[in-house]
Amino acid sequence: MKAVTIRGVDPETADRLKNAAADQGKSVNQLILEFIRKNLGLGIEKEKKYSRIYNDMDGLFGKWSDDEYNRIQNKIDQDVSLIRISGNEKSID
Numbered sequence: 001m002k003a004v005t006i007r008g009v010d011p012e013t014a015d016r017l018k019n020a021a022a023d024q025g026k027s028v029n030q031l032i033l034e035f036i037r038k039n040l041g042l043g044i045e046k047e048k049k050y051s052r053i054y055n056d057m058d059g060l061f062g063k064w065s066d067d068e069y070n071r072i073q074n075k076i077d078q079d080v081s082l083i084r085i086s087g088n089e090k091s092i093d
Helices: 011-023 028-039 066-086
Strands: none
Touching: 011 028
């Protein structure tokens, strides 16, 4: 993949790019790539390499229902909140 450097970006433009990217939950790079693709008529959507969903092993390992997932995730969230409140957080390196 080709890298392109954009020089001469003034501070106000850089700040606006950072804010717009943060508002959309994207990196500045992703925001700029989407802008370029859209304005060149290439469309914004591009296949994401690492976000495919595979179900080919569900038969071997099973699959949680939405209810099961929500119950388990809520329990994890509660446990994490308790750890943070008690101040027993430890970083994993």
